[in-house]
Amino acid sequence: PGRMATPAGGLEDAELREAQRDYLDFLDDEEDQGIYQSKVRDMISDNQYRLIVNINDLRRKNEKRASRLLSNAFEELIAFQRALKDFVASVDATYAKQYEDFYIGLEGSFGSKHVSPRTLTACFLSCIVCVEGIVTKCSLVRPKVVRSVHYCPATKKTIERRYTDMTSLDAFPSSSIYPTKDEENNPLETEFGLSVYKDHQTITIQEMPEKAPAGQLPRSVDVVLDDDLVDRVKPGDRIQVVGTYRCLPGKKGGYTSGTFRTILIACHVKQMSKDVRPLYSASDVAKIKRFSKSRSKDIFDQLARSLAPSIHGHEYIKKAILCMLLGGVEKILENGSRIRGDINILLIGDPSVAKSQLLRYVLCTAPRAIPTTGRGSSGVGLTAAVTTDPETGDRRLEAGAMVLADRGVVCIDEFDKMSDIDRTAIHEVMEQGRVTIAKAGIQARLNSRCSVLAAANPVYGRYDQYKTPMENIGMQDSLLSRFDLLFIVLDQMDPEQDREISDHVLRMHRYRNPNEQDGDAMPLGSAVEMLATDDPDFVQEEEQDLQVYEKHDDLLHGPNRRKEKVVSMEFMRKYIHVAKMIKPVLTEESASYIAEEYSRLRSQNEMDSDMARTSPITARTLETLIRLSTAHAKARMNKTVDMQDAEAALELVQFAYFKKVLEKEKKRRKPAEDDSETEKEDDQETKDKEERRTRRRKKARTEGEEGSYDPYDFSDAEEEMPQVQAHPPKTPEASGAGEGKKLELAEPRLKAFKAALLEVFKASHAQSVGLKSMMESINRDNPEPFSAAEVKVALAHMQDDNQIMVSDDIIFLI
């Protein structure tokens, strides 16, 4: 075959030279911006031999060349690398001689050539592609001979031989026979010191699970890494590989199978973040923006309603879960401690109220969610464990569910069945977001900044209406206070609601997706996502991909009442991902509102006798309020946390924190009515609140109109937090009382007191005097007697000035 290529080679040579010239032009960009010149200089000073070129830069400068580089990779890359070598030689001639080859690595946007192992088809052969996947297998790093030098003792000649194989860019592999004899059959000695070897490794990358279509096994592709690229990745990493896709003829042992192997020869490897992120196109973002603008009013409600549409009701829980998915804003204080942004939710309730189903839904929606059960988490448990390798005896750190779910959600079912050890361990994790391990000589701190969504059954199996929520839950306050929201999910009796439930269940049973085949699953949890945006082939699919609303089906969703459109899951996922990135800040108004409502919550505690708290109201509640309102603002894609956000947060907290306890006799008499009464009361309460709120809002608005309302933003996180933290120590009553009694003593009055006091000391000829006797003596013939309060203040003043000391009602002169 080599012979055949030569006649054509002449023509190609000219092209090759032209290409080389183009590339040299591109690299030598001194007149332009000098980017690549400085990059090459950096490369030399770093003692590297691979230059990373952004394909976008090349496209800008020489579009034709860029497209040829991508589609005709082998020749073009050789030309590029030669150009680089020439350029390096012009910059630093000695450096250029040090290395056999200089390599080009590519990055930038690859458009339709940005693929996954599944979409890497035959049409990409000999193209440069960018493939994403998880590394599943790494071979050992082996040396590969590039050039061997042989010495023949008989003829005293040295022979040099170069080796190329199918994994190098040169199209034709050299003979793979390693010479041991020369032409005259004289034995040869290999000069190992002069021979050149390069590192060589093959890895396998596999399609990422979230991109594999439902029911299909993930595909994989082999990648060849050479030289400086070896050992860059380890199994389990998510990477992007840019390289040349090539097929190797499957010529094995003298027969031709007619099949080919395909490999990717890498020129650049990039680690991807561990975060699973959906890829969205510009139009997706536009849709998301439009959606957030168009329905800015009830967007939160609508999104919440679209969560787990198969579960009826539980609006507040769905809202809370939406908040959890969006999360608050995390803050790291200067002293290193952290105020979490993750929202933790605990659901407690009767068996069979769709708790597990909600958990399952979150597993499918959240980008990173780890399921576990309180009972089943054996060995490693929830946090982390030190294990010993049975063979080597090495100690290993094994991450538990909460560590694995870092920056995600951990769903714990049967939370009540958890072992005490796990429950203690969870304390630290939930507040600080990390696990500290000090066991078996291993000390480690692992991040586990995750939201917790837990479901538990009540202590008595069923929720006992006659007992307080605390009794029913049966967990320590310290653990409960770490949950932002605690919901008691009960099976409520109400004909209207029953009707709705039955309607819902029936609709589900009658529904049948017209496109769905027997036993086919809906593509949930693993949707195909398109990697490229500008490929015409994908346009159609993309349209399908991002449907904002689920298709309305009368049978499934019921008659079109209200504006109950359900947002499609795919859209929801993307929306949440975008919304999550916003970091809204509190406005002054909402901050003060939250502070005020917080103190109200604290006092409400004692006021309502028949409403019992589900969990203690502590300083953490205040943080909860802030987190929830931030999440609500995120849902609206608003950069500030406004009043409406704070109100929504308060509503959630109000709902979650209080639960009525029934009285026994009352219940006996008319159980059904009683329930509705509670609801009525609730309604009344919310109505009251509503009124108050509208009033407030009006007030705020008028204020705004008067003084050109300027929404002052707490731009700095630190600025806001001390205020939040300052609250807990001073209870509302204390601060109120203190202010009322504050008496300011006038200066002349204080002077008079001082003089009188000195008289008293002089008269008694002592260093100390009792408070009572002092009062008597100073007020004896005083036209303006000092009151006890005045004396107290004055004494305190003098004590501050280090003039006297008061102890046990005895005043000492200093």
Place this chain on the structure above:
Amino acid sequence: MPCVGDWLNSPLSIVQGIFAQNVPNSDWEKKVTEYFKEKLKENNATNWVPSLNDVPVHYLKPNSLVKFRCMVQDMFDPEFYMGVYETVDPNTNARVLHFGKYRDVAECGPQQEIDLNSSQTVTLERQTFYCVPVPGESAWVKEISFFDCKIICGFLNPQCHAYISASQARVSPSTSYTPSRHKRSYEEDEDMDLHPSKQKEQHMGKSCCSGGDIHGCVEPKRLETEASAGHHVISPNCSPPLDLNFPLPGEKGPACLVKVYENWESFKVNDVLEVFGVLSVDPVLSIVNSEERDSSTLDPMECMDTAEEQRVHSPPASLVPRIHVILAQKLQHINPLLPACLKEEESKTCEFVSNFMSELSPVRAELLGFLTHALLGDSLAAEYLILHLISTVYARRDVLPLGKFTVNLSGCPRNSAFAEHLYRLIQQLVPASYHLRMSIESMNHSRFIPHKDYTANRLVSGLLQLASNTSLLIDETQLEQGQLDTAGVHNVTALGNLITWQKVDYDFNYHQMEFPCNINVLITSEGRSLLPSDCQVHLQPQIIPPNMEEYMSSLLTAVLPSVLNKFRIYLSLLRLLDYSISDEVTKAVEEDFVEMRKNNPESVTADDLHKMLLVARFLSLSAGQTTLSRERWLRAKQLEALRKARLQQQQCVNGNEL
């Protein structure tokens, strides 16, 4: 009898003919599939094709058309091959075009060379599936389909004929074949003479690898069959035995590498397929791999494939034959008593269905009676068992599978092997089933969840990798107290997930992937099962037979084979029927529910409504009705009430005992 010899015995020559006629255009491929589709449409033509399920590989002629009923166990990466290539004779410089489709080895005459750089070469893509026979396939399914095959294909195919006559006396031929020694027949000799090149290859094969022998002496063949029956095979160079990766332990039958040329995106893992294709058992495939390892030190591919991967992806062809698929279809069911495809609006199918529907109620009554006896005289449990057996996941609503109906049969007598015998009866009724005996030992040591083995680059199967509509009977009565280890906990969790969500999380080491499934789970236990279930039925035996074994086997023998077949049709057919609820009934049900809540809010929840609707669904279907009627709804309510009353009663009994 039409002349079928050609397309059956040497399909490749037909392909060659079509290829030669149409060579400049690329639509020869379409014509090939059309040709075979036409041929197979003819009367019972599918039955003439010998099936790999019934006939051992070495009785089948290489490169003949075969069929295979199988489940996709693993999907390998796609493979590029030369769709069209050119050979050149170095002496005469004569060039010939060949097609590479439906072949493993690019054919090339003795004096010819393949021109790899020819401009005529077309590179195409194909997909390889690793297929295994449907896991847990009942013996009767094999028997009946074998019987069908036996009648016709015996006349056509000498090898089959030899095999069939050898195994004529056997009852269940395909499950345990130990072919008697037989001399190389005249036909085979002739066959060898006709294919001199083949013969050469075979001799090569014989010298290098006795496992690759096809027509040689009988001894190695026997060794091979026995070994494969034992799940493993001892290969000549004493490397560890090859695991054929069957999901269930103790499975037999050929595993196969199925090469698919079209529409492979439509097939999913665990799909049940029937494929028609060219059988390839070229021994070259196995020799090359064993040779390759010691040659070529500078081979770039050398370090890419581990030895394990080689073994898995190109196992000896004699053990894991290749089928190059010409036609493939997904099967809705594997019951040979039913027409293969029920969806089609064919008159024959309609006739079959309507005929059967007319005699549905007597069949149902008989089946109920049969199951009542099997459940020791408990007719309520028998009723629920029917409902369970016709249940199937018909849709999914976000995470929730609809139509699954897991029954927990509690109160099963312990130590009487009741569950064992019940399983044997169910096995006689359903096309695929598995009996999982739960014990501390089995939970800790079996492999439930399939996991990816990256060194061998394959999906190592587990017990829960089952085809749709497989009946899984979990026997909890044998479970003793004890400690589950980590694997055990994982296995129990996986079972729980399977039951609740009808999904199995396959373990990909770095992540997990959910695969939906549709498996009917029946749990037998003494008390309430530790696994979740949709409905618990407490068994109330009316009779306690002194000898369970005798009782149960007499039950089976009492049923006429024709009646048994009707049971089988009944259960498979009703599962495929459509069902709907009319508006009026919906309203009535809604009213009913609200009413029930009013009277007794504690006992009726949304979940109960869900269950009742399921019961009503299957109750209607079991009577052949595809819409819910008021009467059925009431009957469903009544059944549920009876079942619940029984459970409560049971609780009381237990309470009193304490």
